Amino acid sequence: MLKDMIQNESNKVIKEYLNDVHAYDLAELFIELNDEEKDKVYSLLSNEKLAELVSYLELDEAAEVLTDFDIDKQKQLVEMMEPDDAADIIMELEDEEQEELLAALGESSDIAQLISYDDDVTGSAMTNLMVVLFPEMEVKQATKKVIQEANDVETINTLFITDVNHLFLGVVPLKKLIKAKTPCYISELIEYCPTVRDTDPITQTLEAINNYSIFEMPVCNENNKLLGMVTLDDALDIYQEEAQEDFERLSGLPETVQGNPFKTALHRVPWLLLLLAISVPIAMITSHYESVITAAAILVIFQPLISGSAGNVATQTLAVTLKMFSTNEKGFVKNSIREILTGMMNGFVIGSIAFGTTFAFTSFNTSTSEQPIKIAFVVGASLWMTIFIAPIIAITIPSILKFFKFDPAVASGPFITTLLDMTALSVYFGLATFVFGGF
Secondary structure: OHHHHHHHOOHHHHHHHHHHOOHHHHHHHHOOOOHHHHHHHHHHOOHHHHHHHHHHOOHHHHHHHHOOOOHHHHHHHHHHOOHHHHHHHHOOOOHHHHHHHHHHHOOOOHHHHHHOOOOOEHHHHOEOOOOEEOOOOEHHHHHHHHHHHHHHOOOOOEEEEEOOOOEEEEEEEHHHHHHOOOOOEHHHOOEOOOOEEOOOEHHHHHHHHHHHOOOEEEEEOOOOEEEEEEEHHHHHHHHHHHHHHHHHHHOOOOOOOOOOHHHHHHHHHHHHHHHHHHHHHHHHHHHHOHHHHHHOOOHHHHHHHHHHHHHHHHHHHHHHHHHHHHHOOOOHHHHHHHHHHHHHHHHHHHHHHHHHHHHHHHHHOOOOOOOHHHHHHHHHHHHHHHHHHHHHHHHHHHHHHHHOOOOHHHOOHHHHHHHHHHHHHHHHHHHHHHHOOOO
16 A cells, blocks of 8 residues: 555655554555655654554564664664564664664664673663652642653553662552642552563563553662663563564574575574484384394384374464463472373373284284284383383473473474384383394
8 A cells, every 4th residue: 555655646645644544554555665665754754653653563674674774774763663662673684783873873872782691691681661659749749740751651550659769669650640639749549569670581571460460560670769660552562472482492493584485494504414413313213123023024004103293282282281280380290290190091091002003903903913912012012111101201301401490392393203213112122122032
């Protein structure tokens, strides 16, 4: 639509449309334009609208747009954005461009302070665009301050109360302030509100926002000094990013790369080579049992059944384990025991069915084996043992990583599956060697 308007409508009509359209919709239309059309949009947009547009673009696209302007214009635009959004965009710039812009902003700027935090801590996601009141304020004075600052803050639904040293005391909902009748002081309206620390893991803050059903979570330092807040909309964005990261790790992806297929392939090749390398022991295990495979070649037919079933069970347990970690659910030991017992029972049922099916198959196809009962026992018992072992591995590996302060999600599907394949083959062919007199 915007593309057609640029080609067919006057600048006046286009400008009116740009001023009226929501920045999200404008961002969706903007990415379809060529460089010449984008330049025309730049010329018709006010700085405020342009800053809003950049905030709604994907981070890499926003950084690219920002670099279309000189350093003075970049400074103006980022100062009009919410500090947390601006910080995220600046982090996407090349090192030299980032340093130049941060130097223009100054070390004392709110954006520079946010960038100083690591990505995975709460401080990196907070904003200080909020209304702060003091307990000794009379409600009329407080209301006047809210009205004066309303256009410059992110939200006025929650009003934050501190003392003269900026120590956090509590909050006053806007609705409560409006209902208050003079003479009344803010100290009479203060409500308790839980807080998080700026150095807390961002996942812990997301959990607190969810548990307390808070739209604006106060962020304090270790001395309880109010630094900012994390809003619900930012929390939702972060939650989506965290979910995507966990999905990528579970899939063995270094990151989700969009656009250029060459760039995507370049990012994935090292990980695929790593997965290939750790699969080599599987081939070595198989070759170690060459004699039993030669004696009972039919064992090879059932090999994928053993590995596949164990991998499926492990993936389910891994998902449950990571969910317990991400939400800090209580009763981890109890839930782990439940998963292991479930695996044992499922293994017994599936192993029994596999025993009967394998026995019937080998009995009716005598050319494949002269010892159907032994083959059936090896397949059934191996399935039972591997499905029993699978949840133990899927719980143990992430737990070890968490203990050593690593992200448990790096125990991704491919790595767990490869480890299980090695275990399943060792159990399967080891049991076959024992049953067929290999010792």
